[in-house]
Amino acid sequence: MSSVAEAAARSWGRIYFNALAIPFWGVHVLAIVGIAITGFSWWGAALALALYWPRMFFVTGAYHRYFSHRSYKTSRWFQFVLALGATLTAQKGPLWWAAHHRMHHKLSDQPGDLHSVVQQGFWWSHMGWILSNDLEDTDYSRIKDFAKYPELRWLNKYWMLPAIAAGVITFLIGGFFALVWGFAVSQVLCWHGTFTINSLSHLWGGRRYTTTDDSRNNPVLAFVTMGEGWHNNHHHYQVSARQGFFWWELDCTYYVLRALAAVGLVWDLHGVPDHIRDSTTEAEVDAAASALPDVA
Numbered sequence: 001m002s003s004v005a006e007a008a009a010r011s012w013g014r015i016y017f018n019a020l021a022i023p024f025w026g027v028h029v030l031a032i033v034g035i036a037i038t039g040f041s042w043w044g045a046a047l048a049l050a051l052y053w054p055r056m057f058f059v060t061g062a063y064h065r066y067f068s069h070r071s072y073k074t075s076r077w078f079q080f081v082l083a084l085g086a087t088l089t090a091q092k093g094p095l096w097w098a099a100h101h102r103m104h105h106k107l108s109d110q111p112g113d114l115h116s117v118v119q120q121g122f123w124w125s126h127m128g129w130i131l132s133n134d135l136e137d138t139d140y141s142r143i144k145d146f147a148k149y150p151e152l153r154w155l156n157k158y159w160m161l162p163a164i165a166a167g168v169i170t171f172l173i174g175g176f177f178a179l180v181w182g183f184a185v186s187q188v189l190c191w192h193g194t195f196t197i198n199s200l201s202h203l204w205g206g207r208r209y210t211t212t213d214d215s216r217n218n219p220v221l222a223f224v225t226m227g228e229g230w231h232n233n234h235h236h237y238q239v240s241a242r243q244g245f246f247w248w249e250l251d252c253t254y255y256v257l258r259a260l261a262a263v264g265l266v267w268d269l270h271g272v273p274d275h276i277r278d279s280t281t282e283a284e285v286d287a288a289a290s291a292l293p294d295v296a
Helices: 003-008 012-016 019-038 042-068 076-087 094-106 122-131 150-157 160-195 219-224 231-236 252-262 282-290
Strands: none
Touching: 012 122, 019 122, 019 160, 042 076, 042 094, 042 160, 042 252, 076 094, 076 150, 076 160, 094 150, 122 160
């Protein structure tokens, strides 16, 4: 049995209720109890959504498309801004996140995949993998390209500090109401919105391309995650900064990246060549994979 399978086979309590999971569940409790105390509020819901979308962008545009797949380039200082913004989402450090995600693509839906719904079931793929203390370490050998930056290694180690600071600042600006809606509710939504790509995007949706995994395209999840729901597209051609391959496929993360490129903050956004976009066969998928940079 692989180390991932062994971790997934641990008792429910050890996976979901260890010491490392206390902040995760604490924010959930704050959101639920806070709503019960303050009552439902349309202003609160608006605040939660207003802070949800920037959080989601840093997950998709920074953790995923930049640190995991290097789908565009940027300066060292803006690279740190991206990393800092990503840690505000409380999904651990950028090097940890990207190293784990690269392993997912290397073994997608095969034994050893760190969060496969096919291999380990829904709840493990959705959130068990990120809560389990068995997968807490960062494999720096899989993230050598970014691990050479000391500021990123520092942020990877102390990733919880920016998330805590976000909660404190939210409270200082808007009191308990803002802490509940702007921090806790928004954060819970961002967690589970992100996690749907590991779980639901390998269960629910259509498959345009023949890939070696069970990745799927889903417009609902694409809306929720600013474009990540075009997951079958992404597994077909992972290096692209654009996951909505066609104009009708909503990909808000890509639109933000285009805006950042227009003002010179990022550049060399990797597109989708026509022959990749229009290919569907196994042989063509292999050709697309051969074009990817070596990130192992």
